Amino acid sequence: MHKFFSNRKWVIIIVCIVLALGFMTLSVSTRNNRSMPPFIQRFGNDIVGITSTVVAFPVNTVRHGSENINNLINTYKENQQLKSQVSTVVSTKVKNQALQQENAQLKRQLKMNASLTDYQAITSNVLSRTPSAWQSQFIINKGSSAGVQKNMPVLGGNGLIGRVSEVNTTNSKVELISDNSDSSNKFSVAITNKDGKTVNGLINGFDRNTGELIMGHLNTEIKLNKGDKVSTNGLGGITPKGLYVGSVAKNTTDDYGTSSKVYIKTPASMNDLEVVTVAAKKE
Amino acid sequence: MLSHSPLKYILPIGIFIALFFDGSISLVFSHSLFSNYYFIPQLTFLWLFFAMFFIQRINIRIELWAALAGLIFDMYYTGIIGVYLFVFPLAIYIGKKLYKLLSVDIFSAILIYFIDLSIIYLLSFFANKLQNLTSMSDSFFLVHVLGPTLIINIIFLIILYIPCQILFERLD
Numbered sequence: 089m090h091k092f093f094s095n096r097k098w099v100i101i102i103v104c105i106v107l108a109l110g111f112m113t114l115s116v117s118t119r120n121n122r123s124m125p126p127f128i129q130r131f132g133n134d135i136v137g138i139t140s141t142v143v144a145f146p147v148n149t150v151r152h153g154s155e156n157i158n159n160l161i162n163t164y165k166e167n168q169q170l171k172s173q174v175s176t177v178v179s180t181k182v183k184n185q186a187l188q189q190e191n192a193q194l195k196r197q198l199k200m201n202a203s204l205t206d207y208q209a210i211t212s213n214v215l216s217r218t219p220s221a222w223q224s225q226f227i228i229n230k231g232s233s234a235g236v237q238k239n240m241p242v243l244g245g246n247g248l249i250g251r252v253s254e255v256n257t258t259n260s261k262v263e264l265i266s267d268n269s270d271s272s273n274k275f276s277v278a279i280t281n282k283d284g285k286t287v288n289g290l291i292n293g294f295d296r297n298t299g300e301l302i303m304g305h306l307n308t309e310i311k312l313n314k315g316d317k318v319s320t321n322g323l324g325g326i327t328p329k330g331l332y333v334g335s336v337a338k339n340t341t342d343d344y345g346t347s348s349k350v351y352i353k354t355p356a357s358m359n360d361l362e363v364v365t366v367a368a369k370k371e
Numbered sequence: 372m373l374s375h376s377p378l379k380y381i382l383p384i385g386i387f388i389a390l391f392f393d394g395s396i397s398l399v400f401s402h403s404l405f406s407n408y409y410f411i412p413q414l415t416f417l418w419l420f421f422a423m424f425f426i427q428r429i430n431i432r433i434e435l436w437a438a439l440a441g442l443i444f445d446m447y448y449t450g451i452i453g454v455y456l457f458v459f460p461l462a463i464y465i466g467k468k469l470y471k472l473l474s475v476d477i478f479s480a481i482l483i484y485f486i487d488l489s490i491i492y493l494l495s496f497f498a499n500k501l502q503n504l505t506s507m508s509d510s511f512f513l514v515h516v517l518g519p520t521l522i523i524n525i526i527f528l529i530i531l532y533i534p535c536q537i538l539f540e541r542l543d
Contacts, residue, residue: 108456109498112502143391143395218397222499223504227447296515
């Protein structure tokens with residue numbers, strides 16, 4: 089034993105392994121328990137984030153240039169489709185207004201200031217993405233100074249894409265809904281079928297091959313069909329109610345045949361993100 | 372010797388630029404890079420590797436710079452400190468040992484880089500697995516992550532080998 093440790097290199101290696109595991113445990117527990125990382129880390133991340141915009145700017149400019157050309161080609165096709173939809177938009181808008189007024193009146197009658205569906209949107213740009221296979225995270229340019237809090241849901245494209253996992257002063261990290269590690273929190277969602285019946289459950293998996301979310305451990309008699317809409321149910325945490333998650337792709341039983349397992353198709357690809365919205369629940 | 376060399380400034384600036392390019396490339400090309408197979412760009416380590424490989428005349432403490440780059444990488448990108456902070460210097464250290472056995476040409480560069488990257492990704496994968504930060508299976512990692520990542524990074528190495536060789540020889 090004496091001879092083994094007399095070698096200086098071995099001591100260094102063991103100290104390094106202990107330090108690495110210690111640091112990792114510390115940061116994992118910080119991520120799970122505290123609303124913000126320690127000051128030094130936050131300060132460092134803010135400085136790196138500001139410098140990052142300098143490099144990200146030219147890259148994003150090039151990206152916009154190529155996207156503009158693509159957009160131009162698509163515009164004509166889209167225009168044709170949109171024209172046919174315009175007529176219905178106006179009527180929906182008017183109806184929406186009426187419903188909103190009615191809703192406000194009803195809320196006043198109930199003396200309720202904010203319901204679960206009310207949320208405040210914080211729009212932010214995506215700065216960069218974590219170059220890693222097992223941490224699907226990206227960094228957005230709004231932090232605690234803009235009102236972002238930990239665990240707030242993030243919307244992109246047409247639906248829910250993830251939640252805020254770390255908040256710094258001027259930037260924050262967003263963890264995608266597809267990141268299904270044990271340490272990440274689960275989203276509480278509800279599926280409404282064609283008859284108007286609702287099933288509540290948790291999203292607790294991600295199918296890497298098809299890119300679909302999995303909602304398992306369901307024990308229900310209610311029949312769910314392909315195409316039924318899935319949205320958040322506002323239960324637990326600071327996620328508002330009624331954020332669109334996706335639609336049911338297929339409904340199967342799990343490996344043991346005891347409970348059903350629902351696959352959910354998300355509306356937008358989680359890979360082409362540039363602008364996202366952080367949904368803050370109104371207090 | 373080092374205090375008069377422009378490398379003193381070029382090396383850290385290069386680390387920062389490579390670090391942000393990693394994030395930007397991952398974001399802009401995320402559709403093709405992170406679909407079924409994961410092609411993870413790792414320009415930060417490539418820059419450190421070239422510095423280790425080409426700087427001969429001056430005795431630069433490349434392991435310390437690697438640790439610094441790893442710390443920023445951990446803090447800014449993953450939020451889990453302690454993975455790349457130790458893995459980058461270790462890979463550079465092993466690279467230096469191997470480098471003494473081989474000649475300075477592109478083939479030995481590819482060989483050493485291949486070994487270094489494998490060490491980096493295997494160790495970081497097992498560190499994440501140990502802390503329950505990923506539920507990826509070992510076989511999925513080997514086939515869908517490690518393989519494609521090695522391929523794309525060796526392509527980067529081949530493309531950037533000659534420009535970086537010229538750059539470092541001018542500066543050295």
